[in-house]
Every structure is written in structure tokens, then in C-alpha cells.
Amino acid sequence: MQPFIDQIISECEILQGLPLWFSYLIFQLIFCGIIFVFVAVFAMLAGYAERRVAGRIQSRIGPNRVGPQGILQSLADGIKVFLKEDIIPTHADHILFRLAPYFIFIGMFLSFVAIPFSSQWVIADLDIGIFYLLAVESLVVIGIVMSGWASNNKWSLLGGMRSAAQIVSYEVPVALTILLVVMYSGTMSIQGIIMAQGAAPWNWNIFQTPFLFVAFFPLFMGSLAEGNRMPFDMPEAESELVSGYNTEYSGFRFVIFFFAEFSNLYLIGALATVLFFGGWQAGPLPDFVNGLLGIETPLSAAIVKNLVELCVFMFKSLCLVFIVIQLRWTLPRVRVDQLMNICWKYLVPVAFFNLVVMGIWMVVVPEYVTDIVALCMTACGVLLLGYFFYRVAWQLKNTKARLRFNPLS
Amino acid sequence: MRERHPRSVNFEIPRYILFMTYFSNIKTAVSTVFEGMTITFSHLLREPMTIQYPDRTPLPVKDTLPPRYRGFLCVRPEICTACTLCQKTCPIDCIVIEHSKDEELKQRVMTRFDIDMAKCMFCGLCTEQCSTGAIYFTNEFEASTSNIKDLVFKFIKQGEKVIPYKIPRKKKPAAAAAETQAAAKEKKE
Numbered sequence: 019m020q021p022f023i024d025q026i027i028s029e030c031e032i033l034q035g036l037p038l039w040f041s042y043l044i045f046q047l048i049f050c051g052i053i054f055v056f057v058a059v060f061a062m063l064a065g066y067a068e069r070r071v072a073g074r075i076q077s078r079i080g081p082n083r084v085g086p087q088g089i090l091q092s093l094a095d096g097i098k099v100f101l102k103e104d105i106i107p108t109h110a111d112h113i114l115f116r117l118a119p120y121f122i123f124i125g126m127f128l129s130f131v132a133i134p135f136s137s138q139w140v141i142a143d144l145d146i147g148i149f150y151l152l153a154v155e156s157l158v159v160i161g162i163v164m165s166g167w168a169s170n171n172k173w174s175l176l177g178g179m180r181s182a183a184q185i186v187s188y189e190v191p192v193a194l195t196i197l198l199v200v201m202y203s204g205t206m207s208i209q210g211i212i213m214a215q216g217a218a219p220w221n222w223n224i225f226q227t228p229f230l231f232v233a234f235f236p237l238f239m240g241s242l243a244e245g246n247r248m249p250f251d252m253p254e255a256e257s258e259l260v261s262g263y264n265t266e267y268s269g270f271r272f273v274i275f276f277f278a279e280f281s282n283l284y285l286i287g288a289l290a291t292v293l294f295f296g297g298w299q300a301g302p303l304p305d306f307v308n309g310l311l312g313i314e315t316p317l318s319a320a321i322v323k324n325l326v327e328l329c330v331f332m333f334k335s336l337c338l339v340f341i342v343i344q345l346r347w348t349l350p351r352v353r354v355d356q357l358m359n360i361c362w363k364y365l366v367p368v369a370f371f372n373l374v375v376m377g378i379w380m381v382v383v384p385e386y387v388t389d390i391v392a393l394c395m396t397a398c399g400v401l402l403l404g405y406f407f408y409r410v411a412w413q414l415k416n417t418k419a420r421l422r423f424n425p426l427s
Numbered sequence: 428m429r430e431r432h433p434r435s436v437n438f439e440i441p442r443y444i445l446f447m448t449y450f451s452n453i454k455t456a457v458s459t460v461f462e463g464m465t466i467t468f469s470h471l472l473r474e475p476m477t478i479q480y481p482d483r484t485p486l487p488v489k490d491t492l493p494p495r496y497r498g499f500l501c502v503r504p505e506i507c508t509a510c511t512l513c514q515k516t517c518p519i520d521c522i523v524i525e526h527s528k529d530e531e532l533k534q535r536v537m538t539r540f541d542i543d544m545a546k547c548m549f550c551g552l553c554t555e556q557c558s559t560g561a562i563y564f565t566n567e568f569e570a571s572t573s574n575i576k577d578l579v580f581k582f583i584k585q586g587e588k589v590i591p592y593k594i595p596r597k598k599k600p601a602a603a604a605a606e607t608q609a610a611a612k613e614k615k616e
């Protein structure tokens with residue numbers, strides 16, 4: 019962030035008159051505000067998009083009445099929830115009950131401090147960014163257990179307990195996979211991990227070696243479980259626990275849970291993008307766009323560069339978010355014992371195996387072999403994607419379905 | 428000695444088979460999730476089944492109903508004979524007809540004909556009874572309202588007096604037959 023702010027200050031006369039720390043403070047506050055707005059808008063739009071995707075997957079249409087194509091549906095829901103009475107159960111622990119949503123929200127929001135949006139737009143590029151992210155995300159579990167316990171409701175308590183067990187277990191494969199990536203990139207800084215990769219798919223971590231490809235799945239499933247997303251949404255399993263830990267909440271406090279859930283959806287996508295899909299790396303694209311627009315001044319050139327990188331990063335994360343949403347409407351919920359089975363019997367051994375083998379690989383295999391393997395892996399990835407769409411076409415042909423490609427109808 | 432059922436034979440599953448199930452489990456998980464994702468993705472490209480009732484249907488739903496649909500009841504007071512048969516047959520007394528001798532006009536008049544559609548069960552008994560077809564079913568069916576009293580349909584306004592319809596006296600059967608024969612002859616020519 020600092021280089022970018024310095025650049026703005028050097029360009030702007032008024033800011034040069036102010037003390038340096040003051041302009042830094044102002045800019046950081048502005049960026050925090052921007053991120054806050056981003057989280058709010060993302061939560062709204064993701065809630066809407068999720069319902070539209072769910073609708074089409076279930077051969078329905080989804081909300082399309084409020085605003086153009088129903089885009090304001092989440093806003094309408096938000097207003098409705100705001101106007102609800104704020105109820106605190108009589109036998110609840112009042113202080114903890116009020117406190118819990120903030121723990122969850124702070125845990126989610128602090129993660130955004132370290133998540134970059136482009137090469138220069140990141141609130142704080144910490145040297146131990148990824149470590150910080152792991153630590154901060156665990157704050158959420160405290161909030162969830164707290165809300166479950168304080169509600170004095172057996173469903174809430176069960177939801178909170180399940181969530182604690184789940185998040186603590188899935189932290190292990192996630193941490194191991196992150197360790198693997200850190201080992202491979204040689205840095206714990208998130209920007210460093212991104213810069214160790216490249217713009218082209220064969221420079222992404224995921225296609226470097228087969229082991230890194232496999233390692234993506236423990237991380238992805240682990241983050242799904244930590245974010246209480248389907249198929250691991252045990253803490254809020256509607257059919258079993260009413261709504262889990264947030265059963266007793268209403269009004270504004272419920273909105274906070276809702277925000278936390280959807281900002282977490284973005285975090286899942288962003289984390290996977292950072293670690294495996296090359297983050298904001300856009301290669302020659304920013305220079306190309308700058309040339310196209312004929313931009314000369316260094317400040318606007320920097321802004322355009324960051325914007326292009328932002329778009330690249332957003333595109334990758336939103337693709338992953340889409341996959342997360344699609345998974346929710348594809349898979350049934352797993353049972354608690356299956357959940358633990360998957361974690362301890364499958365993900366943890368696989369993550370360990372990958373860690374060890376990649377360690378050996380990095381020592382033994384020369385650089386050029388890794389490059390060739392990366393190219394082959396990319397080809398395999400493209401083939402896999404092609405096979406996916408071939409199967410989709412086969413499904414459509416086999417069921418003689420009537421097609422409608424327009425996503426908005 | 429009794430033979431043991433083969434299923435109860437207690438035999439140890441070899442280690443390597445357990446090991447293979449581990450990998451086959453992973454394989455099943457991966458392939459089924461992949462297949463499931465292709466199916467759900469293909470659904471994204473399919474036509475939704477939703478019919479966007481009331482306002483976005485290709486035709487108004489009212490016009491797509493079959494001709495003998497049982498919607499709201501409607502009455503044509505001008506051909507009602509005030510026989511009150513419909514009122515008497517209705518099993519749940521939704522129909523209220525009031526008729527009395529009017530002093531000024533020196534004859535019977537109807538002063539009230541209410542049907543409570545909130546109670547009606549659309550059995551159709553009243554329409555079958557009616558000798559003139561004055562009471563009949565329409566295609567209207569959208570009954571939602573904020574006040575249930577709105578569903579009491581009044582076919583004669585308050586204070587209005589309707590003179591009941593008189594069915595023309597029937598001709599003698601023989602005369603009637605002769606007339607129809609004459610009419611048929613006329614048509615032929």
C-alpha cells in the first residue's frame with residue numbers, strides 16, 4: 019500500500035502540505051472504508067447470485083422481481099431483516115449473546131487486511147501474511163461457539179459444538195497445504211507467494227507438479243468446511259438444527275451473520291486464488307491496456323495497472339466462488355462421522371504425503387524438469403476442463419433438454 | 428452338527444483389500460463429484476420450468492382454462508325466476524335470496540341475491556338446479572383479498588327491486604311437435 023500512497027502524495031500538492039503520518043492515516047481509513055463497502059456489496063450480490071444459480075440448477079428462475087432482474091432482492095431482504103424486532107432470549111447469556119456476532123465479523127474482516135486486491139492495493143502486506151490469515155480465521159470459531167452457548171438453545175449449542183469440532187479438524191489439512199505452498203514459494207508473505215508465480219497458467223502453483231495439483235483439494239475442501247459451506251455445513255444444517263448457532267438471532271445481529279457468511283465465501287475464493295492460481299498476476303496485460311488508452315502520467319498508469327490486476331484477481335476468485343456455489347447445489351450434506359472420516363483419514367494423510375514428496379521433489383528434481391512437468395500439467399488441466407464441458411454437452415444431449423443460454427431468464 | 432450359515436463365517440479381510448478400498452473410495456468420490464458437477468452445470472443451460480403466474484404468462488391464465496371450469500358463481504338476475512331452488516340445494520347455505528310481495532308493483536320482487544364465495548365449495552349443485560341457467564360458473568378464480576367480506580357477491584344492489592323472470596307457458600306437447608316439424612320443413616326448402 020505504501021508505495022501507492024507515496025505516489026499519490028508526490029502527485030498531489032495539497033497532501034504535501036500535511037504531515038506524512040496524517041495522510042497515511044487518512045488513506046488507510048479510506049481504504050478500510052472501501053473494503054467495508056466492498057464486503058457489503060459483495061455479500062449482497064453473492065446472496066443474489068447464489069439464489070439465481072440455485073434457481074437455474076433446480077430448473078427454476080430465482081428472484082427476478084425486485085429491481086432489474088431482481089438485483090435488489092438482497093437489499094429488500096436486508097431492509098426486512100433490519101425492521102425485525104431484536105430479540106434476546108430471556109435465559110440467554112446477554113453479554114455473550116451480544117458479543118458473539120462481533121467476534122465473527124471481526125474475524126472475517128481482519129482477514130481482508132492481508133488479502134491483496136492487486137500488486138499495490140493491499141491494506142497491509144505482512145511478512146507472515148498467510149500465518150496471520152490462519153490465526154485470524156480461527157477467531158470465527160470462538161464467535162460461533164460463543165453464540166451457540168449463549169443462546170441457551172440446544173440446537174444452537176449443537177451447531178456451535180459441531181462447528182468447533184469441524185473447524186479445528188479442518189485447520190490441520192489447510193495448514194499443511196499452506197505450509198506446502200509456503201515451502202514451495204519460499205515466503206510467508208501473501209504478495210511474495212503471488213510474485214513467486216506467474217501470469218500464465220503453467221506458472222501457477224496448481225500446475226507446477228502433480229502433487230501441488232492434488233494439494234489444492236485438501237485446501238479447497240478445508241476452506242469449505244471452515245466456512246461452513248455445503249457439503250460441510252454441519253453447524254447450520256437446516257434439516258437437523260433449525261439454523262444452527264444463529265437460530266436465536268434476529269434483526270441486525272442476524273445480518274452480521276449473513277455478512278460474515280458471504281464475505282467468507284469470497285475469502286475461500288481469494289485464498290485459493292492467492293495460493294494456487296497466480297493471484298493478481300496479469301503479465302503484459304496492464305502495459306497493453308496502458309498503451310491502448312495512451313496513458314502517460316505515472317500515477318494514472320499505476321492506477322490502470324492496479325485496476326487490470328484487480329479485474330484479473332476478481333475474475334479468478336469469482337470463478338472459484340461460482341464453483342463453491344455450484345458445489346452447494348450439487349452435493350448432499352455429509353454426516354458428522356463422514357465429515358471426520360474425510361478429514362482425518364483422507365485429507366490429512368494426503369496433505370502430509372504431498373508435503374513430504376514435494377520436499378523431496380524440490381531437492382532432487384532439477385528446474386527444467388519442473389518446467390516441462392508444469393507444461394504437461396497445464397495441458398492435462400485444459401484437457402480436464404474440456405472433458406468437463408464434453409460431459410456437460412453429453413448430459414444435455416442425452417436428456418434431450420431444451421436449452422436456454424441466457425442466464426437472466 | 429448344524430451347518431453354519433455362510434454369511435456368519437468370520438474371515439479376516441486381507442490388508443491389501445482394505446488398502447485398495449481406501450483408493451477406490453477416493454476414486455469414487457472424485458468421479459461422482461465430477462459427474463454431479465457436470466449434471467448441475469448442464470442444468471444451468473436448460474430452460475427453467477417456472478411459469479411466472481399472474482403477470483408473465485404468455486396468455487392470461489383465465490383464458491387457458493377449460494370451458495367447464497368451476498370458478499366464481501355469477502347470476503343473471505334478469506332471467507332468474509326467484510324459485511330459490513339454488514338456495515335450498517346449496518349444502519352449506521352460501522346463497523341468500525330474499526323475495527317478497529311488493530305493494531306498489533302488486534307482484535313478487537327479489538330484493539337480495541347474495542352468494543358467499545368464501546364458503547362455496549364449487550360443488551355445482553346450484554347450477555344444476557337452475558331451470559333458466561341464471562346461475563352459472565365463470566372462469567374467474569383469483570379470490571385473494573384482504574377482507575373476507577369482499578367475497579360476498581351481491582347480484583342485486585341494496586334497495587334495488589328485480590322482477591323475477593317468468594318462463595313462457597309451455598305449449599301442449601303435440602302442438603310443439605307440429606311446430607318443430609314445420610320448422611324442419613321450412614329449413615329443407
Ligand code: SF4
Pocket residue numbers: 500516517518519520521522542546547548549550551552553554
Ligand atoms: S356451488 Fe355448491 S357450495 Fe357453491 S353455492 Fe352452489 S351449491 Fe352452494
Ligand code: SF4
Pocket residue numbers: 502506507508509510511512513514524553556557558559560561562
Ligand atoms: S338462480 Fe336459478 S335456481 Fe336460483 S333462484 Fe334464480 S332461477 Fe331459481
